[in-house]
Amino acid sequence: MAIFAVHYTYGPAKAAVRDQHRALHREWLAEEFKAGNVLMTGPYPDGSGALILVRGTDLDEAEVFIANDPFNAHQAIDGVRVVEWTQVYGPFTD
Template sequence: MALFAVDYTYAPDAAAVRDQYRPEHRAWLGAQHEAGTLQFVGPYPDGTGALLMITADDLDGADALLANDPFAREKAIAAVTIKEWVQVFGPF
């Protein structure tokens, strides 16, 4: 398994959609954390997006996992950047 840093950029015009689907999105995140595929997640304080750290076999697996996020399904995210990340120090 590899670690992937995921940057969500929120669509400014989709704030109401995010508000509507946030409970489902958070439940999905919680399930991913319990399953061990989500290491950590949190929004940027300025409201422009969020950072997620996930584990997957490869980039395609990371992309497939994120496609199941309710925010992705409802097109509440303007852009997603996924980069494999190599830990040098830290808890993972």
């Protein structure tokens, strides 16, 4: 399976929506991490967004998968970019 980097962009106008749905978002991430679909996740320290690494067979599957994040369902994100990522060194090799 391939690895995809998901970049979320956050803006100040949707901060209250993110605050309202953060618990559901993190619960979903935790479940998907345990299932092996999410490899790592975390926000950028400046509050501008977050990075999520996910496994998928192709870009379409990764985009459909990330659409299930409660943050997406509740329109708490200003932008989403999903790109295939190639690890050179690190823990996610098969």
